[in-house]
Amino acid sequence: MKEAQMKALLLRDKMFLKSLYTSENTANTRNILYFANDSQLNTLILFLHMISNGVIKVKKEHFDALEKRHIKLIRKNFEPKVSLQGILRGDRKVKVQLLQKFASKFHDLLYTLFNLIITKS
Numbered sequence: 001m002k003e004a005q006m007k008a009l010l011l012r013d014k015m016f017l018k019s020l021y022t023s024e025n026t027a028n029t030r031n032i033l034y035f036a037n038d039s040q041l042n043t044l045i046l047f048l049h050m051i052s053n054g055v056i057k058v059k060k061e062h063f064d065a066l067e068k069r070h071i072k073l074i075r076k077n078f079e080p081k082v083s084l085q086g087i088l089r090g091d092r093k094v095k096v097q098l099l100q101k102f103a104s105k106f107h108d109l110l111y112t113l114f115n116l117i118i119t120k121s
Helices: 003-012 014-022 025-035 039-050 060-065 068-076 085-088 094-100 103-115
Strands: none
Touching: 003 014, 003 039, 014 025, 014 039, 025 085, 025 094, 039 068, 039 085, 039 094, 039 103, 060 103, 068 085, 068 094
């Protein structure tokens, strides 16, 4: 995906992403994900894909805040080996369940988006 396309998606879904970023607790984050529409879920999946491929850098202190299991989940589900199109076209329930595994970590994952975006040149 080109940078301009991703930027347009992030701008379109900025309120959804901000609500995840500012969510106070895991239960609230899970509710936000549950009530999100498919395009919002897809934007979040694409964002995580870009993190897992190093296109979007996560600050070291936020990366360190992630547990090993979350890092493994990100790499397992969003690396290039995985069919991103399969995830994006997949069942909504599966998307929500996958994203809810990161519910307690969205503040760290989305920090870069709302404070400082560093992209690969």
